[in-house]
Amino acid sequence: MHYRYIGAALTLGLGACASTPPPEPGTIADPYEGFNRQMFAFNNGVDRYALAPAATVYETVTPSFARDRVGDFLGNLTSPVIFINDVLQAEPGRASDTFFRFTINTTIGLVGLWDAANYFGLEGHSEDFGQTLAVWGVDSGPYLVMPIIGPSNPRDLVGAGVDRAFDPLTWTEFAGQPDLDDQIAMGRGVLGALNARVKFDDEIRTLNEQPEPYIALRRIYSSQRQAAIRNGKPVDDADAYEDLPDFD
Amino acid sequence: MVSRSMTQMRTKISLILTNLGSNRALTGTRSSLLKRITKLSLALAGLAVLALPAAADAKTEAYVQSNASEVLSTLNDPAMTAEERTKAFSVYMDKFTDLDAVSSFVIGKYSRRFTDAELAAYRKAFRTYALAVYESQLDDYRGKEVIVKDSVDRSATDSIVNTVIKRQDGKDMDVRWRVLTRDGQYQVVDVALNLDGNLIWLGIEQRAQFIALLDRSNGSAEVLINKIEEMTADLKSSKRS
Numbered sequence: 001m002h003y004r005y006i007g008a009a010l011t012l013g014l015g016a017c018a019s020t021p022p023p024e025p026g027t028i029a030d031p032y033e034g035f036n037r038q039m040f041a042f043n044n045g046v047d048r049y050a051l052a053p054a055a056t057v058y059e060t061v062t063p064s065f066a067r068d069r070v071g072d073f074l075g076n077l078t079s080p081v082i083f084i085n086d087v088l089q090a091e092p093g094r095a096s097d098t099f100f101r102f103t104i105n106t107t108i109g110l111v112g113l114w115d116a117a118n119y120f121g122l123e124g125h126s127e128d129f130g131q132t133l134a135v136w137g138v139d140s141g142p143y144l145v146m147p148i149i150g151p152s153n154p155r156d157l158v159g160a161g162v163d164r165a166f167d168p169l170t171w172t173e174f175a176g177q178p179d180l181d182d183q184i185a186m187g188r189g190v191l192g193a194l195n196a197r198v199k200f201d202d203e204i205r206t207l208n209e210q211p212e213p214y215i216a217l218r219r220i221y222s223s224q225r226q227a228a229i230r231n232g233k234p235v236d237d238a239d240a241y242e243d244l245p246d247f248d
Numbered sequence: 249m250v251s252r253s254m255t256q257m258r259t260k261i262s263l264i265l266t267n268l269g270s271n272r273a274l275t276g277t278r279s280s281l282l283k284r285i286t287k288l289s290l291a292l293a294g295l296a297v298l299a300l301p302a303a304a305d306a307k308t309e310a311y312v313q314s315n316a317s318e319v320l321s322t323l324n325d326p327a328m329t330a331e332e333r334t335k336a337f338s339v340y341m342d343k344f345t346d347l348d349a350v351s352s353f354v355i356g357k358y359s360r361r362f363t364d365a366e367l368a369a370y371r372k373a374f375r376t377y378a379l380a381v382y383e384s385q386l387d388d389y390r391g392k393e394v395i396v397k398d399s400v401d402r403s404a405t406d407s408i409v410n411t412v413i414k415r416q417d418g419k420d421m422d423v424r425w426r427v428l429t430r431d432g433q434y435q436v437v438d439v440a441l442n443l444d445g446n447l448i449w450l451g452i453e454q455r456a457q458f459i460a461l462l463d464r465s466n467g468s469a470e471v472l473i474n475k476i477e478e479m480t481a482d483l484k485s486s487k488r489s
Contacts, residue, residue, distance in 0.1 A: 244402065
C-alpha cells in the first residue's frame, strides 16, 4: 500500500514544483491547502468518533504500567530502522547508542518490555528515512495531510515507505502460519495508535482548542521535523533570529 | 555576559592590541608618535562605539533577570489567594510587557483594517486572554529563578535575552525573551520556548493562527473576538478544574 503513497507523493511533489513560486522565509509551502483541510477534517472525525473512544476504553482496561511496557516494547522494535538511518546519516555515535540500546533492551529489558538502556544512561532517539533524505539535501516538498497518516510531505511519505522496507518484520514469514506476520503488523499498528492516542491526549485537546488547529498543526509539524533533522541541535542564534517579524 | 556584541568587542580589542604591539619599533620618531596617538584615539573611539550596544545588552539582561524572576515569584506567593495572585500578576505583566503592541502584532495587517471600536473591543478581549494564557503557561515555572545566559541584539532597540529556568524534574528549560526598547523603557513582546531544538515563539504562533482565522472570515473582528472569548473561558474553566 505504501507504494501508492510514494506514487501520490511524487506526483503531488512534482506538480507543486511546477506550479508554485518558492515560499517566503518562515512560511510553509501548502499549495494543496483545500485538499489538506478536507483530510484534516476527515482525520479529526476519525479521531473523534473512532480513535479517541477506542483509546478511552484502552486506557480504562489497561494500567499505565502496562501501557508503558507496550510503549517500550514497540519502541524497541523500531531500533533496527533507527540504526540503519543513523548509519546512513553518518552518525556513528548515535548508531552505536541505538545498537547498544537494542541489545540491552532485548536482553536485560526482557525482549524490549523495559527500556533498561535508559537506566544505564543511553537515551533513545528517533530517526527515519525522511530525516535521512533531508540530511542528504532532499527538499521536503509541499505540506500534505494524508488520510489516517496525518501531516506529512512527499519526502516524509517516501521515507515512511523506505522505513517499512528497512524493517525486518516486514520481511519475516512464519513457517506454517502465512497470515501471522500480517496479524502481527496489524496488532502492532493498532496498539501503537492506541498507546500514542492515550499518551498525547492533552496535546490533542490543546491543539483542538487553538483558533486555527489546522495552521497550528502545520507549523508544529514542520518545525518539529526541522528540529528532528538537526537531531535537536539548536540553530545558530543569528540565523534563528534573522527572520523574526518586526513589531512596529 | 557572553553576547555576540561582547564577543565582537573582545575580538576587536585583541586586534587593536596586536596592532599597537606590532608598531613598537616605530617609537622615538615624531611621525610614529602621531601615528600611535591617532591609532589609540581610533581604538578608543572604536571601543566607545562597541561598548554602547554591550551596555544596552547588560541593562536588557538585568531587566529580564529581575522582572521575570519577580513575575514567577508572584505566582508562588503562598500568602495570596487565587484572585489576589491573578491581580498582582496582571499588574506585573502590564509593567513587564507591552500588551497593546503584542495585540497589534498578532493580528498583523488587520490592526490597520479594524475600526477603532473593533480594535478597542479586540484589545480588551485579547488582554484578558493573554493574561490568562501567560498565567497558565508560567504557572509551571512558579517560584523558579530565571538565570540569564546571554543575549543577542537584532538592532539597537530589539534584543533577545536567552535564559534558563530550572525545573523540578532536573531538566533545564531554555526560555528566550524578545525585548524592545522604546523611549528608554524595556518591554518584553514575545517569549520563545526551546523544545528539543524547536524554538516556539508564542506570539508568532498566535499571529499565524489569528491571521489565518481572519483571512478565512473576511477579516471579521467579531469572529476573532468570539474565538478569543471562547478560549479564555476554556482556560479559566480548566484552571478551576
